[in-house]
Amino acid sequence: MIENYLLEELVTFQRMGTLKKTAAHLAVTQPTVTRGMQKLEDGLGVKLFDRHPNRLELTAAGELAAKEAAAVLRRQELMVNRVQNFVAQNQALTIGAVVPGPLIILKRLAGAPLFNHQVDERLVEPERVPEELTDDRLGMVFTTTDLTGPDLISQPLGVEHLFVNLDRFLPQANQTAVSFKDLAGLSFVVLDDIGAWKDVIGKEIEDAHFMCQDERDAMDEITRYSSFPHFTTNVTAADPSYHPVPANNRVERSIKGPKAELTIYVTVKRQRQTQVQPLVDRLKTAWAKLPTTPTTGGTNVLK
Amino acid sequence: MIENYLLEELVTFQRMGTLKKTAAHLAVTQPTVTRGMQKLEDGLGVKLFDRHPNRLELTAAGELAAKEAAAVLRRQELMVNRVQNFVAQNQALTIGAVVPGPLIILKRLAGAPLFNHQVDERLVEPERVPEELTDDRLGMVFTTTDLTGPDLISQPLGVEHLFVNLDRFLPQANQTAVSFKDLAGLSFVVLDDIGAWKDVIGKEIEDAHFMCQDERDAMDEITRYSSFPHFTTNVTAADPSYHPVPANNRVERSIKGPKAELTIYVTVKRQRQTQVQPLVDRLKTAWAKLPTTPTTGGTNVLK
DNA sequence: AAGGCTTACGTGGGACGTAAAGATA
């Protein structure tokens, strides 16, 4: 069997160019590498080097072998990472999401530490979710699609409803619920980290302008001292930390239509389902208590 | 560094269930495997086994590690195969094709053995061509599309023209070239191994029936003692072995339109281009001498 | 008992380093 230290020597040689540098780089002596490469050629039954008395050169087969060896070593590295991540997830589940809402609910449960977990605040690109779960970099992800498959399983947690916060003097504020069409052409202040919601508003609202803010504080400033509309959801609205100073010149309105809703799923590796089920059940209970329509008061002056 | 023999022991244990059987299967003693698995756990820093005094059981992490280890070993196996295939291709290029025509031209060059090669008669599925070349199971493939990319390079060899052989009493035989529409509704005898041509005739001729023959001899029988039309090309028509007994009740006709032509490319790994260029040039020369229209005589009686 | 895993101990192969030689440029 060809052992990996030989592959590592070959890969290093390809980068370094000489056996001497290779040896130095691997902190061994030159004869060690000489013998290693001889052994590798022997093991493969393939001539990997053109030998000039003073210089060693990779043959075409040697170049290929070095590339392949690098791939083999990467695969082994991946194995180590996956296994180590897996056990780390058993000790403290790392939880991610493609939209921020579910993480807010999760934090509200933190007082009852039913579960040892940590939260990865950076939102995940939806297409990377399977990879993150497979590699156990994340142990649980809140997604907006059902990713159930041979390795993963998704279960619905609840529905998140999009609200828009409008200046109370705007004519659109004069209805309990607005449609995306009513919002066409407006300029909105939005947070950067809203994940999939960005796609929703970007696609559904025509001719709109979005002023992105990556800081929550800056966002609060602007909403307080301007009349630009902004978005919330039934989840963020229920978040106590989200309205440190309520912008009382605005009214919160539902947005009509199925496109203004996202079904949130809890997605985990099948393997982990029993491990996380208690937490999932707590989340479902908490989610069920959320309102589905704006609760904050504020009536339109025109009404 | 974790060496592969440890991974092999783990994989074997997952299959065998006990260290004893594992040891027997690997032709080593039991303590060797015990120590190996301890070393692997140590190297990964992960507990892979639940230890009962009399029984060893994989933990969830152990199951995952075993699966991953199998993948690592497969990757290494792939490396070995690729490298060994590569050198084999340098000694004797194995040549494949997605349509049989170019192989006929190739064989006609065999008298002038400019090149040490062998031919793989089984046609390749077009979508498998990149894989076959990357793995060096084939060193050169005749394709009908340009697969030029970072690793592969295609160069056009020539165009193969489809002919149809019609009973001379058929009205369609009364023109020097027919269209696919003229052939609608007919029943044809066709060889199985015609690769991409099958897609062409299947798509372009409406309501046609195809009687597939996997044997060249059976095909010849049928064409001789029946009047079913069949197909040839400017390449097969030039093949001396293809008309052992010319079916003289038929006339060979061109088919009109670009769909009745296939551009044939020679596709190789970039790396191999200089190696094969002399052969490719010979093939191009030979191809250029082919007719583009039917040469065999035979006039329609109605003419 | 019987079966299976682990520990203890001694050994041998092989991977390593040191030293020296060979071959360019």
Next chain:
DNA sequence: TATCTTTACGTCCCACGTAAGCCTT
């Protein structure tokens, strides 16, 4: 002469086998 590779030789490590012990079923 300087640089790089290879061969030769001695050493030490470590993977292995043998033997014994331990715990279940």
